[in-house]
Amino acid sequence: MTSKNPIIVEQKFNVPVDVVWKAITNVSEMRRWFFDNIPDFKPEVGFETSFNVSSGERNFLHQWKIIEVVTLKRIVYDWTYKEYPGSRGEVTFELQEDNGQTKLILTNLGLESFPQDLPEFQRESCIGGWNYFINQNLKQYLDS
Numbered sequence: 001m002t003s004k005n006p007i008i009v010e011q012k013f014n015v016p017v018d019v020v021w022k023a024i025t026n027v028s029e030m031r032r033w034f035f036d037n038i039p040d041f042k043p044e045v046g047f048e049t050s051f052n053v054s055s056g057e058r059n060f061l062h063q064w065k066i067i068e069v070v071t072l073k074r075i076v077y078d079w080t081y082k083e084y085p086g087s088r089g090e091v092t093f094e095l096q097e098d099n100g101q102t103k104l105i106l107t108n109l110g111l112e113s114f115p116q117d118l119p120e121f122q123r124e125s126c127i128g129g130w131n132y133f134i135n136q137n138l139k140q141y142l143d144s
Contacts (some may be wrong), residue, residue: 001090007108009130013142020102033141087114
C-alpha cells in the first residue's frame with residue numbers, strides 16, 4: 001500500500017526486542033496498553049479479529065487482518081472499520097535492536113481513504129492517538 005503522507009511514530013525502549021515483540025503480539029499484554037477489549041490476537045498471516053471502540057459520539061468496529069509477520073522484526077495489519085466500507089489503512093510495527101534496546105517504528109498508511117469530515121480520522125487525531133498508545137502507554141507499560 002502506498003500513502004501520500006504516512007504517519008510515523010518512533011520510540012526507543014530499554015528492553016530487548018523479544019520483550020517488545022511479546023507486548024505487541026500477545027493479546028493479554030496488548031490489552032494492558034493498547035485496547036482492553038481485543039477479543040483475541042495471533043501474530044499469524046491471515047488472522048482476523050474485530051472489536052468495538054466508542055469515541056463517545058460514534059462507534060468504530062475495528063477490523064484487523066494480519067497481512068505480514070517477520071517474527072521479532074515486523075508485523076503488518078490491514079485495518080478497516082465496518083462502518084466505513086472502502087476505507088482501508090495499513091499499520092506496520094517494525095522493531096530494530098540497538099545495543100540491548102529496541103527501537104519501534106510504527107507506520108500508518110491509508111489515512112486519506114477514510115472520511116476526512118470526521119474528527120477521529122483527521123491526521124492530528126491519528127498522530128495524537130499513536131503517540132498516546134506508543135509513546136505513553138506502551139512506554140509506561142514496558143518501563144514498569
